Amino acid sequence: MSFTTFGEIMMRLTPSNYSNKINSSSSFNVDYAGSESNVASSLGLLGNKVSYITKLPENQLGDATIRSLRAYGIDTGNIIRGGHRIGTYIIELGASIRPSSVIYDRKYSSFSEIEKDEFNWEDILNDKKWLFLSGITPVLSKQCAEETIKVSQIAKQLGVKVAFDMNYRRSLWKDPADARKIFDKILENTDLLFGNADVLKDVYNLNPSGTSRLENTKEAAQMASDKFGIKHIAFTIREHCSASVNKVSGVFLTDSKYYSSKTIEVAITDRFGTGDAFAAAFLHGIEQQWDDKKVIDFATAAFALKHTIQGDQHTSSEREILSIMEGHISGHVLR
Numbered sequence: 001m002s003f004t005t006f007g008e009i010m011m012r013l014t015p016s017n018y019s020n021k022i023n024s025s026s027s028f029n030v031d032y033a034g035s036e037s038n039v040a041s042s043l044g045l046l047g048n049k050v051s052y053i054t055k056l057p058e059n060q061l062g063d064a065t066i067r068s069l070r071a072y073g074i075d076t077g078n079i080i081r082g083g084h085r086i087g088t089y090i091i092e093l094g095a096s097i098r099p100s101s102v103i104y105d106r107k108y109s110s111f112s113e114i115e116k117d118e119f120n121w122e123d124i125l126n127d128k129k130w131l132f133l134s135g136i137t138p139v140l141s142k143q144c145a146e147e148t149i150k151v152s153q154i155a156k157q158l159g160v161k162v163a164f165d166m167n168y169r170r171s172l173w174k175d176p177a178d179a180r181k182i183f184d185k186i187l188e189n190t191d192l193l194f195g196n197a198d199v200l201k202d203v204y205n206l207n208p209s210g211t212s213r214l215e216n217t218k219e220a221a222q223m224a225s226d227k228f229g230i231k232h233i234a235f236t237i238r239e240h241c242s243a244s245v246n247k248v249s250g251v252f253l254t255d256s257k258y259y260s261s262k263t264i265e266v267a268i269t270d271r272f273g274t275g276d277a278f279a280a281a282f283l284h285g286i287e288q289q290w291d292d293k294k295v296i297d298f299a300t301a302a303f304a305l306k307h308t309i310q311g312d313q314h315t316s317s318e319r320e321i322l323s324i325m326e327g328h329i330s331g332h333v334l335r
């Protein structure tokens with residue numbers, strides 16, 4: 001089996017009328033998602049063998065969450081059951097000049113209250129090639145932070161490559177210094193780093209001086225490579241035209257060489273989970289042993305395409321992503 005991801009999956013609530021605000025909505029669509037599970041679902045839909053590790057309550061919501069994961073071809077055999085509740089987040093999708101917003105209700109969730117030695121990582125990581133982690137998990141509790149560091153260390157000892165998405169949620173961390181202390185320990189074991197120039201500025205106060213977003217991102221990737229000793233870095237680039245339209249692209253730094261994708265302008269249906277789609281597509285490209293330029297082009301196409309799909313999961317096929325990568329972006333009806 002190729003991939004394992006570890007983190008919290010939550011119940012996502014979105015107004016049934018996607019244009020409504022939360023405070024004026026009386027009905028909500030229900031889904032189950034989280035950064036690491038989103039990566040797992042995309043990898044599964046792209047035909048990869050992937051397992052997802054988390055902790056869920058022993059109730060109907062936990063059951064429904066596991067069913068949703070299995071629908072994407074994800075192995076759920078090592079999910080632990082226990083605790084009292086599943087975390088929840090409520091999304092209000094923005095439009096035009098109104099930004100999207102999120103309300104989190106995840107305190108005391110089953111995952112945030114994981115205990116020491118609940119996961120047998122040596123068994124879980126047996127026969128795996130990659131472990132995917134994100135910067136969200138460590139902020140949820142002291143034990144979540146310790147577990148994320150621990151599994152990254154065990155993966156390195158076992159020869160499993162670690163992909164780390166330096167997700168930094170300002171609303172969850174009290175201070176960037178707290179994130180730095182934990183991220184530093186994970187980065188010691190990281191083989192592939194995902195992120196963007198902004199997160200490096202927020203957490204590490206690294207300020208590139210490029211005259212464009214592309215040059216800024218290239219410089220930021222090099223700064224990260226120098227600071228953390230990581231040879232492979234894949235960063236997204238986002239230009240905000242409005243809450244409804246963005247321009248997106250990507251940069252891959254590998255062994256001191258840069259590969260950049262073209263920029264794609266996209267009208268936004270739902271931008272949540274787009275970075276996860278990028279990471280999953282990038283890992284898929286590596287698993288397919290594509291050349292470096294094709295990998296970043298494919299990941300960027302997935303990044304762009306996910307903006308057009310409601311919900312956190314990216315449900316496009318490899319063929320559909322390749323079509324966008326090849327420039328078929330007119331939106332003409334396929335018959």
